[in-house]
C-alpha cells in the first residue's frame with residue numbers, strides 16, 4: 662500500500678485548510694521583499710545589488726516591484742541594513758488588461774474549472790511547484806480545479822516559463838483554441854517579465870507578449886499556495902493581493 666495512504670490512516674487528514682483558514686505551517690512560503698523605509702547611501706547600495714531592477718528609491722524609501730524579484734536574497738544577505746521581508750503567500754494580482762469585467766466566469770466555475778498547464782520554457786522550478794498542487798497536502802481537486810491536457814476543455818491556462826520563441830506560436834494557438842470565458846494565469850518571474858532569460862534572442866519578456874494575462878503570480882518560483890491563490894483569483898473565488906510591493 663502507498664506510504665501516503667498508510668500515513669494518512671495513522672495520522673488523519675493532512676490537507677491544508679487554505680483557503681478556508683490561513684495556513685501557518687512552517688516553510689510554506691519563502692516570502693517576498695517589501696517596501697522599506699531606508700534612505701541615503703544604504704538605500705542606494707541595496708538598489709545597486711538587485712540584479713533584476715526590482716528595487717528603486719521612491720517616496721516611501723526603497724520601493725519593491727515584487728513582479729521582478731527572483732529571490733536571489735542579495736538584499737538580505739551580506740548587507741548592513743536588510744530589506745523588510747513579508748512571509749505571506751497570497752501574492753496573485755489582477756492585471757490592468759484583465760478581461761474579467763466583460764467576460765465573467767459564471768457561478769458554475771466556482772465548483773469546477775479545468776486548467777491547462779503550459780510549460781513555455783520553464784527551467785523546471787515553477788513547474789515543480791505547480792505539480793505539488795495535486796499532492797495530498799494541497800489537493801486542488803477539493804476546490805474544483807482539475808487538469809486537462811487539451812485547450813478545448815480548458816477554462817484557465819496556467820503558464821510558466823519565459824515563453825521561448827519556439828513556444829510563442831504554440832501558446833497563441835492554445836489560447837485561441839480555448840472556449841470562452843477563459844482566463845490566463847502567468848506564474849513566476851520568468852512568465853511575468855522574462856526573468857533572467859529575457860528579453861533575449863531566445864525569448865521575449867513574458868507571457869503577456871504572446872497572450873493577454875488576467876492574473877499574475879510573482880515569485881521565483883512561487884510556492885504552491887501562491888499559485889493556488891492565483892487560480893482562486895482567476896476563478897473569482899478569492900480577492901487578489903492589494904498591491905505588489
Ligand code: SF4
Nearest residue numbers: 711730731733734736
Ligand atoms: S531578493 Fe529580489 S529584490 Fe532582493 S536583490 Fe534579489 S531580486 Fe532584488
